[in-house]
Amino acid sequence: MSRDILFEIEAVDRTYVDANDNMVEALKNINLSINKGEFISIIGPSGCGKTTLLRLLAGLDVPESGKIRLSGEEIGGPDPTRGYVFQQSSLFPWLTVEKNIASGLMARGVYKQRKDEIAGYIKLIGLNGFEKTYPHQISGGMAQRVAIARALINHPVALLMDEPMGALDAFTRADLQDKLLELWRENDTTMILVTHDVDEALYLSDRVVIMSPRPGRISEVLNISLSRPRQRSSADFTALRNSILEKLHLVSEIQQPEYTI
Template sequence: MTKSVISTNGSIKVKNVNRIYVDANGNLVEALHNINLSIRPGEFISFIGPSGCGKTTLMRLIAGLDKPQSGELFLDNEKIKSTNFERGYVFQQANLFPWETIENNIAAGLKARKIYKEHKADVAEYIKLTGLEGFEKSYPHQISGGMAQRASLARALINNPKVLLLDEPLGALDAFTRMDLQDKLIELWERRGTTMVLVTHDVDEAIYLSDRIVVMTPRPGKIENIVDVKLDRPRNRNSSAFIELRKKILDNLHIATAH
């Protein structure tokens, strides 16, 4: 399967980024140390590493939700200074507005930007695209966790971001729902050509989805290795090439942890 859209926007550059914060006990904690990374337009890339290695910190910096002590981050050669609709963010929990219908949750960004009237038809399109037809008038408590995450994806994508940041959005789902949403993510990525950046603890998920996998060390977070995933799509989790690559990634993680 090949992508139907080849993107020319959505390149990310991370240059010499360091992030230090003060913990609850008043101690300085180095979360990220001298991170350098280039992400190509339309690429699907995953960050993987042990808990506390700075994966989510790096995502928050790209999103503009946080700032580094030193270094710079760029989207299409423009310095990232704050949040922007060009960088959509999907969290581990769906974070939908409980008092709004699924339809209104998806439209929230359009309404905040005051462009809802011009793009009203897009809401129905994204409901269809994410397989939520028939649930437009439902409220978040009336749908499953998997459906709620589909709504979160639709809410982020309807703003037509250059980059979609996925912070373990499938981590709380059961295995069947998780695999179903992995396929939905790939379908959306191939249709739209959006640059996608994923944080995950799941090696198989990273291999199944990504063009490249960034392996990070325990705190302070550094990039241990970047692994190219040169497997044809759709990918077979039981193929010998997939299993071999899984072993390579696990070996990289063990080396990163040893360091």
Template sequence: MSNEILMEVKSVDRTYMDANNHTVEALRNINLSIKRGEFLSIIGPSGCGKTTLLRLLAGLDVPEAGVITLEGKEVKGPHPDRGYVFQQSSLFPWLTVEKNIASGLKARGVYKENKDEIAQYIKMIGLTGFEKVYPHQISGGMAQRVAIARSLINHPAALLLDEPMGALDAFTRADLQDKILELWKENKTTMILVTHDVDEALYLSDRVVIMSPRPGKISEILEVSLPRPRQKNSQDFMILRSSILEKLHLASTVPQVEYTI
């Protein structure tokens, strides 16, 4: 990770109308600098505007006040320089694994000159042998790997991850976390993850952005200096976990032992 700033969020506000025609203030005065090559996680209580912020970074939504820039240029809409991975894989069900990945190239009109990269990315995500398989024939974790490869093959400056592991079982989730870390190290792509999982944020991130309840504001940015690979049951990890949970008002100062059966 360098100290060079890749993206900046400057004094951003966002409100919208809910189903009952009431004004909802989703974000208020968000200021954030995202470094090139870092892994940044955004956590906070439900409804605090995490996904709204991610959609603004992607250009899928626009702020009512403030500005978002990528490499000094204002973000005004979606672009392949910002990949986006949804909670559900959102693969095209009528396309095979390799054709889903190729769709990223075709959308940019660069398929012919870059099609040789498809096999490279299939190998990178660990799905060699599944090239001709359709989405309904693979697991949720495998489908998310394909969705990530479909974004990464465009060589984005930043990959935006909207709880891509939220619907997965514990074992598949842990496996995908490790694969995402591997891809991050290999590609040196800036990654920005929205998650509800404090352990996930600490395991993956260089920094964790903690957001307050609506209207969403950044209450703190925590540097995670733990060496990798990180052990989720280590004392230092548990101390950081406890600290974040306290800030989120979700736990006492002493973390409780959790079991997955």
């Protein structure tokens, strides 16, 4: 796996106005480098800015101050080279599985040149036989696989995922986690996952980024040196899980500032 830097996040702050017209610091002084080919998970308490950080990497939002660079170039907006998968699959309900996967190609005007790739991605995500089905005819796990394939067919350098498995049952979630690892190995795509699930972060990641409550800061970045494939019941896995849960408990107890007008 290459160790070249893909993303550089330098002294990033993000502030917004909430529903009560209060100024809220979502992120404060975020500094992080992400290497090409890494699998990174971002975890932390609710409201700590995980999704905000992911949206900044995608170019769907802009920092108040600081810089975010992709391969040395400052990010100026969304781009197909950064695929984004939402918590809900967000498939087009009027399109079949294969047409949903093709929708990105159509939007970019390259469908005719690359339509032959669609069958390969359907096979890659294990949905052969479901090409002509519609989103309401498949399970939530299948729908998320389609959403991932829709992002990957654009050949992104990074796949950004905002809790894509959060609403799935345990069996489907574990199955999709293994599929993600398979896709990661086969495509050498940098993957950045926002999750609340410590086991998920440990099972998938090279590094885990722990964030503290608002204003969101990076509390710690842990290198996960467990060999793959990982066993969730192993002593080393359990020890790391307990350590991270303790760290999350500590950061969640940080006194949050009061906002007044």
